Every structure is written in structure tokens, then in C-alpha cells.
Amino acid sequence: MSSVEKKSIDLASQEMLQKAQEENIKTAWDRLESQEPQCGFGKLGVCCTVCDMGPCRVDPFGEGAQTGVCGAGADTIAARNLARKVAVGGSAHSDHGRDVAHTLSLASQVHTHGKSKTHTHDYEILDLEKLKSLALEFGVNIDQSKEQIAKELSKKLLEEFGKQEGELTFCKRAPKKRQEIWKKLGITPRGIDREVVELLHTTTMGMDNDYKNLVTSSMRGALSDGWGGSMIATEVQDIMLGSPVPIRGKVNLGVLKENYVNILVHGHEPVLSEMAVKAVQDPELIALAKKLGAEGINLAGICCTANEILMRNGIPVAGNFLQQELAIITGAVELMMVDVQCIMPALHEVTSCFHTKLVTTSPKARFPGVQHIEFETKNAYEIAKQIIKIGVENFANRNKSRVNIPKHEVDLVAGFTKEGVSKMLGGVYRPSYRPLNEAIIAGKIRGLAGVVGCNNPKQTHDHFHTTLVKELIKNDVLVLQTGCSAIACAKQGLLVPEAAKLYAGKGLLEICEAVGIPPVLHLGSCVDNSRILVAASQVIAEGGLGEDLSDIPAAGCAPEWMSEKAITIGFYFVASGVYTIFGSSPFATLGSPNLTNYLTKELEQVVGGRFEFCDDPLEMAQLMIAHIDKKRAALKLKAWG
Ligand code: BF8
Numbered sequence: 001m002s003s004v005e006k007k008s009i010d011l012a013s014q015e016m017l018q019k020a021q022e023e024n025i026k027t028a029w030d031r032l033e034s035q036e037p038q039c040g041f042g043k044l045g046v047c048c049t050v051c052d053m054g055p056c057r058v059d060p061f062g063e064g065a066q067t068g069v070c071g072a073g074a075d076t077i078a079a080r081n082l083a084r085k086v087a088v089g090g091s092a093h094s095d096h097g098r099d100v101a102h103t104l105s106l107a108s109q110v111h112t113h114g115k116s117k118t119h120t121h122d123y124e125i126l127d128l129e130k131l132k133s134l135a136l137e138f139g140v141n142i143d144q145s146k147e148q149i150a151k152e153l154s155k156k157l158l159e160e161f162g163k164q165e166g167e168l169t170f171c172k173r174a175p176k177k178r179q180e181i182w183k184k185l186g187i188t189p190r191g192i193d194r195e196v197v198e199l200l201h202t203t204t205m206g207m208d209n210d211y212k213n214l215v216t217s218s219m220r221g222a223l224s225d226g227w228g229g230s231m232i233a234t235e236v237q238d239i240m241l242g243s244p245v246p247i248r249g250k251v252n253l254g255v256l257k258e259n260y261v262n263i264l265v266h267g268h269e270p271v272l273s274e275m276a277v278k279a280v281q282d283p284e285l286i287a288l289a290k291k292l293g294a295e296g297i298n299l300a301g302i303c304c305t306a307n308e309i310l311m312r313n314g315i316p317v318a319g320n321f322l323q324q325e326l327a328i329i330t331g332a333v334e335l336m337m338v339d340v341q342c343i344m345p346a347l348h349e350v351t352s353c354f355h356t357k358l359v360t361t362s363p364k365a366r367f368p369g370v371q372h373i374e375f376e377t378k379n380a381y382e383i384a385k386q387i388i389k390i391g392v393e394n395f396a397n398r399n400k401s402r403v404n405i406p407k408h409e410v411d412l413v414a415g416f417t418k419e420g421v422s423k424m425l426g427g428v429y430r431p432s433y434r435p436l437n438e439a440i441i442a443g444k445i446r447g448l449a450g451v452v453g454c455n456n457p458k459q460t461h462d463h464f465h466t467t468l469v470k471e472l473i474k475n476d477v478l479v480l481q482t483g484c485s486a487i488a489c490a491k492q493g494l495l496v497p498e499a500a501k502l503y504a505g506k507g508l509l510e511i512c513e514a515v516g517i518p519p520v521l522h523l524g525s526c527v528d529n530s531r532i533l534v535a536a537s538q539v540i541a542e543g544g545l546g547e548d549l550s551d552i553p554a555a556g557c558a559p560e561w562m563s564e565k566a567i568t569i570g571f572y573f574v575a576s577g578v579y580t581i582f583g584s585s586p587f588a589t590l591g592s593p594n595l596t597n598y599l600t601k602e603l604e605q606v607v608g609g610r611f612e613f614c615d616d617p618l619e620m621a622q623l624m625i626a627h628i629d630k631k632r633a634a635l636k637l638k639a640w641g
Pocket of ligand 1: 268303304321341342452453454455483484485525526527562563565566
């Protein structure tokens, strides 16, 4: 196996890695190599930098110091480090949710001139039905103008973030039994602002040193994101930008076009990228591109921003997390505009090896020496247009001799939502999860799997996602995906209905053909993991598969995770009763066998879900299937097969 084959299974990525090697351009893989061997104390989670009596570390061999200066041992240090990661991950998703809710409040503002009304901002309400149903959930009167509903709803949504007492409104979406478990454990989440502050408080010097209690607090913090901030992000994006419906698109670096101005959007918040979708169609910009010798403007995305505009507009996806640098290395990208999260600081260096302009747009994510054009919802369209114009003008600087666009692009279908799936299954007039439940009860579908998360250069890029997912669908497990994992599987052709014939087991194939769905459903970006929680709750409400989320024959996995956000997602899934596997390294808990044991074993008795760590994709599949079969047996369902 060549060195690029060890780095990625994706042929387009391999080509660009080869080019990077030849041109001595450093990528994440090279930087990982130069970090080796990585810090053993950090890997084990036994290094503490909480106070200035440290940094302290516990000797994992039991010979040296077993506590820090304050007396904190490995259990406390590892659990505290982990809790801080949960807090950070939840902050990221939920702060995104808050910004979107804020945009909804602006979208509700109108100017009235005589009889005509104009919006003061470039956003509208595109899913009125969803606006109304959400308004009802929050006790907002729907017998008024949509602007007034949006105004009152956005106020209530923004209040959710700071909710000091009681419970988040969306907790009611969970099955009753799950709500009772949360109450009993004292982990019913309040607003994310309170939960994150409290979680961070518990981890400071001289605070909580009971690792089990730190896990409990982490679960509550994570639930506040999953059933709060992230869920608000998903719902409000659907309201303003339109709820996705199944849509065909293309994926991989081959979506970049040689004779076009190529613009990439990268990050997470779709409010700017949606405006970019509109701005690339601006006749003035298209005329300028043509004047400069291009055939037009081509927009594509990286990471979760890509998933957002794919789901709603069919905009092609250039790649997932580890392809952000590789896309630039094609030499064909005129401009990459970034917003928040998962944007490598290294992009500045890689873009400076080419003509590519990098533009940051968020005051929360600035890069030294990089052009910053701050995004404001007020002039969203004009700002998007201004940024894209820079890209168009940059076409003149492209060095054609350095352009290598890999000829790899694959079809995919994305845009599945909790509402969409029930409509596809039950019909538009009587949307229902009944057919899904019946297929599971009858054993045609063995169970459900959520396969989500990032890439990590420690693992062969995309290998874990695709090997795991192929094995699951071969065994009749219907797979739900989000984030970079969905992009990985899309590149291998798993996200089209035709994939069922090639890869799915007999039972799953039958269902996929009857309904016309792929065996792997793309539900969106990482905040859209909330769609999986709600869909699973609706499966319980439909009946026949138990009373709680932990009863469903289902499992979750983040096979190539790297981000703190993935840890938070794992925590809210486990705290919702889901057995969840993480690939690569455990979350730096091995230095505390007690904590590792608690997360991977005892937690199931406490909350119904638990973590598992595994570094082999086929073994992951076996573990997930074994768990699914265990749940089938507990429900006394017909044995699969
Ligand atoms: O939020 S899957 S690498 S892009 S963290 Fe980041 Fe991970 Fe991709 Fe989306 Ni999610």
C-alpha cells in the first residue's frame, strides 16, 4: 500500500495527497506525523492544567505521583477534562443555534410603507407549517401574522438558552419514560448557558472530585445541547431556509469545474452560505465571471455548511473535514469563505501556496493575516455578493498549469428529515412511522444505526465510516447519517437508492425498493443529529418497539471522531439511552480505569445507554448488531433473518 493509500481510501483525496507530497505542501497528515509520538499523559487524560499549582500529571505506571498538588487523582483529572470537552462541544452547537434564533427574530421585522410590507432583512419564513407547529409547542398564538408569530417564537426560543429553572420545552418530545429517567437522575436539562456555566464551575480547582458525578453533570450539559441548542438550530433553519426534502446532488472534489470560478463555503452556519447560493446567481457577477474568461460561477461546500446547502438547494459537496486542504490543492479554487467551526488554522498557509483567497466572516473565528469581511444578517445578500465578487475577480490570477481537479464525483440523495421520512413511509396524507416500526417488528429491518461524526488523520480517511456502514446495511440495518460521515459514505456511492441492490441485505432491500429510499439516509449536518432524537422518539410513540429510546433496536457510532462536539453528541445520545461507539482513541480516559469502566459498563444500568470504544470498523458493526439483536430479544421480536 502506498503512503497516500494509507492516508485515505478516497481516490480523489489520494490524488491530491500525491500532489501535496510532490509540491511539498503540508497537510493534516504531515502535521500529525510531526507530532508523533503524541503526549502520553494527554492521551491518557491524566494531565491537569486547571490551576497554577500545576501543570500536574499522574504517573500511569503507578510508580510516581498518583495525585496532583491539590490531591486530585486520575479519576478526577480525567473526568474533569472530559466534562470540559462536553461543555465546549455543547457551546459550539448551541451558540450556532442561538445565532439562528436571533436571525429569526430579525426575519420577523417588517417595514410598512402604506399597504406594502418589506422585510428589513434578507431572510424570510419559508416553512410556514413548521413555524406554526413550533409556535404551538412553545405556546405562541398562531392566529396572527407569520411575522408576529416569528417575533414571539424567537423571543421564547432565545429565552430557552438562558432558562434557569424547570426544563427545556423540547424535553417533552422525548418518550415519557425517558423524561422520568432524566428527572430521577436530576439531569433534565435547563438552558445551555446555565448548564455550561455550571459544568465549567464543577470542574474548577477544589470542586467536584467524584468522577461519577462529573459524568452526570456532563450528561445534563450535553442534553441541553441535543434537546436544546442543536434542536433549535435545526428547527429554525428549516423555518427560515426551508425544510429539506429528498434531493439529488453530487459529491467529491470532481464537483469543482475547470472553466468556472470555483467558490467554496466551509463551516457550519447556513445563514451566510444560503445567501452565497443566491449571490452566485446574480447576473452582475455571472457577467463579470464571463468577462474574465470563465463560463460561470460554481459554488460547492465543505463539511457541515456543505450539508446544509446540499439538503436545501442541491449544491454539490466538495468534501468532508480532511478534504478542506485538499480542495485548495486542486489549484482551482478562487475563494473559500468560512464561518465557524472545523476550519483548520492551516488553511491560511495552504491557500497562500495558491492564488486562492481565504475570507473569514465570523468575529468568533478570525485568522491572522486573512481578509475578514464580517457577516451581518442585516445586509446578508450584499455581503455574500461582495465576497463572491472577490472570488470572481481572482479567476484572473489562476495558474492554469497548477490546476488538477480529480475526476471523481458521485451522485447522492440527501434531505431526509423526521417529517420527510414519515411522509415517505406513510404517504403525504397520512404520514407515519408505522411502516418502519412494522418492518423492524417483522425483522425485515433488523434495526437502526446512527453513524455520524468527523474524520481524523489517525485513521485512514473515510475507511471506518464506509466499512462500518456497508457491513450494517448488508445486515439489514437502516443507517441514518449526518456530518462528515454522511459525506464519506456518499463518496462511496452508498447514498443513492441504487445502493440498496448492491449492498443491502434482502429485508432492507425490499423496504428500500418499496419506499424508494437509499439504505443510508442523509439527515444533514451535525446539529441535525437532533433530527435522529426526534425521529427515534416518534418511533416509540408509534408503538410496538418499547416505551423508551433505550428499548429500540438501535445503536450509534462516531467511527472517525475528532471534535469536542462529537463527544457532546455522544453524551447526549448515551444520556438519551443509546448504545454509542467511538472509534480511534477513547476520550482520553484510559488513565482512569474507573472512569473508563463507568462510561463503558456501569452507565448502562444508570441511564440505559453506554459508551464503547473500538478501533476496527468491522468489529464496530458486530458490536452494534449484537446490541440491536439484544434489544430485539428483549422486545420479544422475531429473530432477524
Ligand atoms: O459538525 S462531523 S469534522 S464538520 S465536528 Fe466538524 Fe466533525 Fe465534520 Fe460538522 Ni461535526
